[in-house]
Amino acid sequence: MKVIRTFQTLGVVLSLALVSSVHAQSQSSAPTVTPDSAASAKATQMSIRKADRKLGSDVRRALSKTKDIEVTNIFVRARGGAVTLTGSVPDNAQIDRAAEVARSVPGVTSVTNKLSLQAQNF
Template sequence: MKVIRIFQALGFVLSLALASGAYAQSDSSAPSATVASAASGKANQTSIKKADRKLGSDVRRALSKTRDIEVENIFVRAHGGAVTLTGSVPDNAQIGRAEEVAKSVPGVISVTNKLSLQPQNY
């Protein structure tokens, strides 16, 4: 019974301390604006990363649907609409074709093609 009363008293003191701290913060608008802008910036950064991942996935999907391109060793990275293709392909014609396909994906602003020729050994 004494333990419960102790916890009740601690809870009351804690809530009183939090309430007075919240009251002290509400008097100055600068810290709350800073916190709001930091939260907004983080949410914006998260949405940008999500959009980049989706664009990279869209380019990868378009490449994989193209019959004359082997995508096993092609890596796609997107950042703000700029797509970078890295890796290797077994045929020289696939290098230019991969760039064309990537440029045709909606949302792609530019393509940096760093694909190299790596003939497959059978």
């Protein structure tokens, strides 16, 4: 009887140890997402988007103020300081000039110029 009681006690102790170990692992491996960290991540994403929109707007403004560039068909996309120019211009010289103007805007780290040449219809 003593042997059976000892094995029962040992089984209970081992079961409790196993359950507490599994519980501790599941809590420590789960990522901790608090409402504050989620809100902070969302605020960071929003501020990045806002900065990208502002940079794109600044580049468009600089292009529109340049008299020798036709900006009607130029599209600007900014991401983290990298600016991409797409669309078309009527004169080959405007392609290089647009890239120069975009590079001169504060905050621009690189310019990808995908502008193409397209004749204007009058």
